[in-house]
Amino acid sequence: MEHVPPPAEELALLDRELAWLDARRVQLLDRRAWLLGVLRTPVVPPPPPPARPFAPAPSTRPFAPAAPAHGTQNVLxxxxxxxxxxxxxxxxxxxxxxxxxxxxxxxxxxxxxxxxxxxxxxxxxxxxxxxxxxxxxxxxxxxxxxxxxxxxxxxxxxxxxxxxxxxxxxxxxxxxxxxxxxxxxxxxxxxxxxxxxxxxxxxxxxEAPVAGFGWALLVTAAADVAVALWGRGLAVRVTACAGAVLTGLTALGLGLGLSVSARDALGAVGPGALLLAGGALALAGAWRARTEAAVFGGVVAGLAAVASVGGVPAAALPWSWAVVVYLLCGAGLSAVLRLRVPRPVSRGLLAASAAVVGAAVLWAAPVAAAALLGPVSLSAGVWSGAPEALREALGIALPWSASASEPVVLAVAAGLTAVVYVRWPRTLAEGSGRAVAGSVATVLGWGAVPALLAVTDAPYAVAVGAELLLVAALLAASVRRGGDALAVTGLVCALAGAASVGVLGLAAEPATYAVFGTLAVLSGGAAARSGVTTVRSLLVCGSVLCATVIAVAAGASLGWSAPHTAPLVLVVTAATVLLGARSRVPAVAVAVELTGAFAALVAVLLAVADAPFLSLVLALCGVLAAASALRPERRRAAGYPAAALFLAAAWVRLAASGVTDPEAYTLPVSVAAFVVGHLRLRRDPSASSWVAYGPALSMTMVPSLLVAWGDPHWLRPLLLGIAALAVTLAGARLRLRAPLVIGGAVLALDGLHELAPHVVQVFDALPRWAPPALAGLLLLAVGATYEQRLRDARRVRESFGRMR
Incomplete structure (x- = not known):
């Protein structure tokens, strides 16, 4: 019989397998003993079993000790x-x-x-x-x-x-x-x-001078840039890049300091050369890199070029005009749009240009703000006389003679952004970027005009006329463009300019009529031509506000007192009621009527000092509100205010006439109103009880309550309490919300009036610790039955909601 493999090799193989099984058995027995030891003495576990010969490879030994981690090796x-x-x-x-x-x-x-x-x-x-x-x-x-x-x-x-x-x-x-x-x-x-x-x-x-240190740092930065571009390995390139940034920025900082502090143009040539070399180095590195990091290089190159080129002529000029030089140099960076420059580098250069322009605008902005906000100081001297020149109307003190360059800065910045808006390639101007450029150009151009008027100390009439023309131009452009971002910016600037010139026009009586009349006409005309609902609403509101100012000014010109002027202001409110009724756009109608309501509030405030005129004004406001309530869509919104205004007018009239027994005047009206409300409820059972019975009950009970609070006798409070109790019970029985609420409120206030002296006496007799203790007990009781109280309140609310 032949063996495969041969007998000798097979015997050796069997011996190895048996040896491995023996080793494995010993390992498992050791592990078992160790686990038993752990179960018996869990606090101090025994050491792991030693490695055995003929043990399997580490990947097949589940209990083999792990090799030391690389982290431990590195730490050691x-x-x-x-x-x-x-x-x-x-x-x-x-x-x-x-x-x-x-x-x-x-x-x-x-x-x-x-x-x-x-x-x-x-x-x-x-x-x-x-x-x-x-x-x-x-x-x-x-x-x-x-x-x-x-x-x-x-x-x-x-x-x-x-x-x-x-x-x-x-x-x-x-x-x-x-x-x-x-x-x-x-x-x-x-x-x-x-x-x-x-x-x-x-x-x-x-012992080199500061410029020598700058050149030494710049040469070092150049070497770092070379290593960063062609060095071996990521660590080398990153280290060289960090070194280039540190040494290069330090060199440029030294050059900028020397350029700014130069006393003449010749002294600025050396620092300018250092800055120009640094900018060239940054541009070369950014051009070669062509990554997102190249944007930073483009920014550095652009700023260095502006400081280098602008520093030489700026050194021979005052600082105010040096800003203009730097601004023009920054504007020159926009020429990169016409060159074939890598996109990241181009973005960096444009960012540098925007940074220079933005810094110049921030430097010039205070003058424009002073020219726009300065007229606010005239609010305390209305019609005190027109000043000869514009600066007399500006309460903000600035060195105007040294601010001649600020309007130039704003105008140049506006022109630059306008060119960017018009000429920017489509690949860079699509979307929000182009809209931002247009909006910025509009704002800067608008701010340059009042700044120029203030710096040149234009005559008062010229300044007012110029600002009105500017408002007209902005309104026309905004209406023509529709509702895009540029139109919105123009509208905002126009409204702000209108507010500024409006306050400026308060200096003299003729100027007030001229300015606010012109603004009213401009706003109304722009509203009529606008096709955007929101824009039309804003412009109509502005026109109504200007008409309100004119009405107040007319009363003052006629020598009328403030209460006598109030009915004249209500003419504006009456006009808004008619315009709201004739308007075919609901949003515009609402805006007009709300502005008219504001004019009515102004009339009420003017008449507060004279009770008879206040009663008349409240009654007229009620008539106007009732006229608006005739329209079905305004019935609920204007009906309740109309009733409240009529009631308030009656109460004020009674108080102004010195009536001590108002019931003689209010009860007949209340009875008539009650009959009308009852008939209304019979015809329309779904009508609210507030519409049917609210005016009738309030007409008598509220004035009686006010008189009862000052009545030292007991008869009126008693009769009022009985009447309020009857009304409350009737409201609860008939499930009517208005009688329940009005009667309950009057009853509670009347009872509080009667109990107030006794409550005061009781609190005076109690020790000081008693009220806090009682309050604490009340809180404990409420907390203990909190859920039950919530259920009771929920049931009361549901019952109240089912009432009419």
């Missing part, structure tokens, strides 16, 4: 390298003097050479982490070698000069070392870090 290596570094530094600083020159040189040479050589065999044995730690120690030792060399071989050499040479030598050594051992990741980034110092130390050694 870092700690070891750190300890060796500390030991080397301590040896160099404290034990150096105990050895001779030969010993010192030998020790450092041997240790450094060994640290530099060891990483190579470690890499060959596939120990990269250990090699990195030793390489880092070797780099630190080379720095210590340089320090020791200066102390021993050249103690009299200037420290900065020696540091510059040493840093350059270390850059060469570390670069060669990193290139020879390409698998090490520490030497090359370290060489980049060391490369930041040679030129700076050299400038320090020769």
């Amino acid at each position: 290596l870092v700690l070891g390298g750190l300890l060796l570094t500390v030991a080397a530094i301590a040896f160099t600083l404290f034990s150096w003097g105990e050895m001779g020159i030969a010993g010192r040189s030998a020790v450092l040479a041997v240790v450094t050479a060994g640290a530099l050589v060891v990483p190579a065999p470690l890499l060959g044995r596939r120990l990269p982490s250990t090699a990195e730690a030793v390489a880092a120690l070797a780099l630190v030792l080379t720095v210590l070698d340089a320090v020791a060399l200066h102390a021993v071989a050249a103690p009299g050499t200037d420290g900065f000069a020696f540091s510059a040479v040493a840093a350059a030598v270390l850059v060469v050594i570390w670069t060669a070392y990193g290139l020879s051992l390409g698998r090490l990741r520490v030497p090359l980034p370290s060489a980049v870090v060391a490369g930041q110092f040679p030129l700076v130390f050299a400038a320090w050694a020769v």
Whole structure:
């Protein structure tokens, strides 16, 4: 019989299998014993079983101990390298003097050479982490070698000069070392870090001026940019990029400081050259990179170019006009739109242009704000006389003579954004970007006009006329464009300008009529031509407000007092009632009527000081509200206010006439109103009890309650309480909401009036701790039955809701 495999090999195979089974059995028995020990003594678990021969591979052994993690290995290596570094530094600083020159040189040479050589065999044995730690120690030792060399071989050499040479030598050594051992990741980034110092130390050694330091930093940044673009490895490029940003921005900051502080154009040439070189370097790096990081390079290049080109002429001008120079240079960056520039670089340059323009606008904005908000100071001196020039009407004190360039800045910025809005390529102007440019141009152009008028101290009449023309132009443009973003911006500017010129027109009586009359006509005409409902509503409201101001001014011109002027203001409200009824757009009608209601409120406030006229004004307001209530869509919204206004007019008339027994006047009216309400309820059972019985009950009970509160006798409160109780019970019995609420409220207030003196006496007799104690007991009782109280309140609310 033939065996496959041969008998000898099969026997050996069986022996190995049996040995593996024995080892496995022993391992499982050990594990079982360990688990039993854990169950018996869970506090101190025994150590894991030792490894056995012939054990299976780690991937097939479920209880094999895990190998140490890479994180632990790295921590150990870092700690070891750190300890060796500390030991080397301590040896160099404290034990150096105990050895001779030969010993010192030998020790450092041997240790450094060994640290530099060891990483190579470690890499060959596939120990990269250990090699990195030793390489880092070797780099630190080379720095210590340089320090020791200066102390021993050249103690009299200037420290900065020696540091510059040493840093350059270390850059060469570390670069060669990193290139020879390409698998090490520490030497090359370290060489980049060391490369930041040679030129700076050299400038320090020769005591170079600030410009010299700037050029040294800029050359260093250029080297960093080259390494970042063509260097080996991500770590090297990232380190070089960080170095380029740090040294480059520092150099540009030094150049900017020198350019701004230059006393003349010649003194700004040198800093300008430094800034221009820095901008060129940033542009070259951004152009080569062509990534999102290139946007930052484009921004730096653009700002540096503006500071360089604008700094030379700006140095010969006052600061106010230097801003204009910088603004024009920033505007020139927009020419990049016509060049074939990579998109990220183009975005960066445009962002730099926008930043320069925005900074110039922020610098000029206070003058425009003062010109627009200054007329508010005239509110305390209405019709005090028209000033000769505009500045007299501006209460904000500014150095106007030194602000001649602010309107120019605003105008140039407006023109630039307008050009961008009109000429920007479609690929960059589609969507919200183009709308923003147009809106910004509108706002800046609008703000430049009042700023120019204020700076030039235009005559009062000219300033008012110019601002009215500006409002008219903005309204016309807004209405013509419809409802896009530019139209909305123009409308907002027009409304703000109208408010400013309106306040400015209050300085003199003729100016008030001219300004507010013109604004009313402009707003009404624009509203008639607008096809956007919201715009039309806003403009109609503005026109009604201007008419209200004219009505008040007319009363003042006629010499009437404020109460006598109130009925004249109600003419505006009457006009809004007619316009609301004739309007075919519901939203516009609502806006008109609400503005008319505001005019009616102004009339009421004007008549408050005279009770008879207040009664007349309230009655007229009630008539106007009742006229609006004749329209079916306004019946509920205007009907209740009309009834309330009539009641208020009657009460005010009674109080103004000194009537002490109002029931003689109110009861007949209440009876008549009650009969009318009862007939209304019979014809329309679904009508609310508030409409049917509310006016009748309020007409008598409310004035009686007011008189009863001041009546020292008992008869009136008693009769009023009996009547209120009867009305309340009738409302509860008939399930009518108005009698229940009005009668209950009057009954409660009447009872409170009668009990108030006695309650005061009781509280005076109680100790001071009693009220808090009673309140606490009440809260405890309510809290204990909180859910029951909620159910009761819910039932009351449901019952009340079922009433009419």
